[in-house]
Amino acid sequence: MSPAVASAALPTSRWCPTPEQLMILEEMYRGGIKTPTASQIHHITSYLSLYGRIEGKNVFYWFQNHKARDRQRLRRKLLLHQHTLHLHKQLMYHQRLYDHNQQSHLLHYLDSHLRQLNQGRVEDASTQLLNGTWKADLPEIGYNVVNLTNRFRDRDSTMKMAMVNRDATSPCRGETFKTLELFPIITTVSLKDQCTTSTQVPNPSLLLE
Amino acid sequence: MSPAVASAALPTSRWCPTPEQLMILEEMYRGGIKTPTASQIHHITSYLSLYGRIEGKNVFYWFQNHKARDRQRLRRKLLLHQHTLHLHKQLMYHQRLYDHNQQSHLLHYLDSHLRQLNQGRVEDASTQLLNGTWKADLPEIGYNVVNLTNRFRDRDSTMKMAMVNRDATSPCRGETFKTLELFPIITTVSLKDQCTTSTQVPNPSLLLE
DNA sequence: GCAAATTAATGATTTATTCAAG
DNA sequence: CTTGAATAAATCATTAATTTGC
Numbered sequence: 001m002s003p004a005v006a007s008a009a010l011p012t013s014r015w016c017p018t019p020e021q022l023m024i025l026e027e028m029y030r031g032g033i034k035t036p037t038a039s040q041i042h043h044i045t046s047y048l049s050l051y052g053r054i055e056g057k058n059v060f061y062w063f064q065n066h067k068a069r070d071r072q073r074l075r076r077k078l079l080l081h082q083h084t085l086h087l088h089k090q091l092m093y094h095q096r097l098y099d100h101n102q103q104s105h106l107l108h109y110l111d112s113h114l115r116q117l118n119q120g121r122v123e124d125a126s127t128q129l130l131n132g133t134w135k136a137d138l139p140e141i142g143y144n145v146v147n148l149t150n151r152f153r154d155r156d157s158t159m160k161m162a163m164v165n166r167d168a169t170s171p172c173r174g175e176t177f178k179t180l181e182l183f184p185i186i187t188t189v190s191l192k193d194q195c196t197t198s199t200q201v202p203n204p205s206l207l208l209e
Numbered sequence: 210m211s212p213a214v215a216s217a218a219l220p221t222s223r224w225c226p227t228p229e230q231l232m233i234l235e236e237m238y239r240g241g242i243k244t245p246t247a248s249q250i251h252h253i254t255s256y257l258s259l260y261g262r263i264e265g266k267n268v269f270y271w272f273q274n275h276k277a278r279d280r281q282r283l284r285r286k287l288l289l290h291q292h293t294l295h296l297h298k299q300l301m302y303h304q305r306l307y308d309h310n311q312q313s314h315l316l317h318y319l320d321s322h323l324r325q326l327n328q329g330r331v332e333d334a335s336t337q338l339l340n341g342t343w344k345a346d347l348p349e350i351g352y353n354v355v356n357l358t359n360r361f362r363d364r365d366s367t368m369k370m371a372m373v374n375r376d377a378t379s380p381c382r383g384e385t386f387k388t389l390e391l392f393p394i395i396t397t398v399s400l401k402d403q404c405t406t407s408t409q410v411p412n413p414s415l416l417l418e
Numbered sequence: 419g420c421a422a423a424t425t426a427a428t429g430a431t432t433t434a435t436t437c438a439a440g
Numbered sequence: 441c442t443t444g445a446a447t448a449a450a451t452c453a454t455t456a457a458t459t460t461g462c
Binding site for chain 1: 446447449453455456
C-alpha cells in the first residue's frame with residue numbers, strides 16, 4: 001500500500017505516457033525500432049525521463065504492444081479483404097446465374113418470334129436457331145444474344161457446371177429469384193425494336209481524305 | 210471485290226492497327242484527345258501512316274469506340290463497387306446475427322451455471338443476471354460477455370431492429386445457420402477455466418534499471 | 419452543462435510458440 | 441529430444457474518451 005522509498009506522491013497504478021514521450025516513441029517505431037534491445041531500452045528510458053516519470057519496463061511493454069497491435073490491425077484489414085473477395089466470388093456466381101437466366105428468356109423470346117415468322121415454311125425455328133440463319137431475320141436480337149453470350153463466357157469459370165445442359169425455357173431450379181433479390185443490379189439488355197442497325201456505310205463528312 | 214485504284218494487294222477487309230499505331234493512339238487518348246476534329250484526324254492519320262496502312266475513318270472510329278468502351282468500363286466498375294457495398298452491408302448484418310447468436314448461447318450457458326450455483330438461495334440466476342452480481346461468481350465468463358457485447362455494439366447500426374427484444378435461448382428465426390455457412394469466421398470465445406490469475410511480477414532480466 | 423455510465427484504448431501480465439544450442 | 445531464451449498472441453485491468461439522462 002505504501003509508496004516506494006523516496007518517490008513523491010505518485011499513487012497512479014500504471015504509467016501514462018506524456019504526449020512528448022508518445023510522440024518520440026512513435027517516431028522511433030516508425031524509424032524502424034520494433035523490438036529494442038536491452039541497451040536501447042535503457043537509452044530510450046533515460047532520454048524519455050526528461051519528459052516525465054518512466055521505467056524501462058514501460059518502454060519494453062510499449063514496443064511490445066505497439067508492434068502487436070500493428071500486426072493486429074494489418075490482419076484485420078486482410079481479413080476484411082478476404083471477406084470482400086469471398087463476397088465477390090458469390091457475386092460472380094449469382095451474376096452468372098442471373099445472366100444465364102436473362103439469356104434463357106432472350107432465347108425463349110427469340111424462339112417464339114421465329115416460330116411466328118416461320119409458320120408455313122419447312123425450316124422451323126429450332127433449326128434456324130441451330131444453324132444461325134435466324135440472325136438475318138432478327139439482327140437486333142441477335143446482337144443482344146451474342147452480347148449476352150460473350151459476357152457470360154467472359155466471367156471466371158468457377159461453377160461452370162451449374163450452367164451447362166439446362167433447358168432454355170426453365171428457370172435455374174428456383175435460384176433465379178433469390179439472385180434477383182440479393183443483387184438488384186440490372187444488366188440492361190435493351191429489347192426495344194430499334195431495327196435501324198442495318199450495315200450502312202459510315203458517312204461523317206470529315207472522313208473524306 | 211476488286212481492290213482500289215493503285216493500292217497493292219491488300220485483301221484484308223478491315224483495318225488492323227499495328228502495335229505502334231495502337232500505342233500512339235492510346236497515348237493521344239490519355240493525353241486528352243477524346244473526339245478529335247477533322248483536321249486532327251487528318252494529322253493523326255498522316256502521322257500513323259508511317260507505321261502502316263491507315264485511313265481517316267479508322268482513326269475516327271477508333272476514338273469513337275475507345276471513348277465508348279472507356280465509359281462502359283467505368284460504368285461497370287461503378288456497378289461492381291455498388292455490389293461490393295451492398296454485399297458488405299449483408300456481411301455486417303449476418304455477422305450481427307451471428308454474434309448475437311453467440312451471445313445468446315453464452316448467456317444461456319451462464320444462466321445454467323448460475324442456476325447450479327444458486328440452488329437454495331433466495332436470489333435466483335435471472336435476478337443475478339439482471340443486476341450484474343453474477344460477475345463475482347463467474348468473472349472469466351463475465352469478461353467474455355462484456356467483450357461480445359462490445360463487439361456486438363460496434364457494428365454499424367443498420368438492421369438494429371432485428372436484434373432487440375429477443376429471447377436469449379431462441380435461435381434467430383432460423384437465419385443463424387445460413388449465416389454460419391456464408392461467413393465461416395469464428396469468434397473465438399474461450400470458456401476454459403483458468404482461475405489462476407494471480408498478479409505476478411514481470412521479470413525480463415533486461416528491465417532492471 | 420454536468421455527472422454517472424458506458425465504451426474505446428492501451429498499459430501490464432500471462433500463456434503459447436518458435437528456434438537455436440546442447 | 442530437451443531446454444531455455446525470445447517473442448508473439450491472448451488476456452486482464454485501468455484509464456481516457458464518449459455517451460446518456462437529467
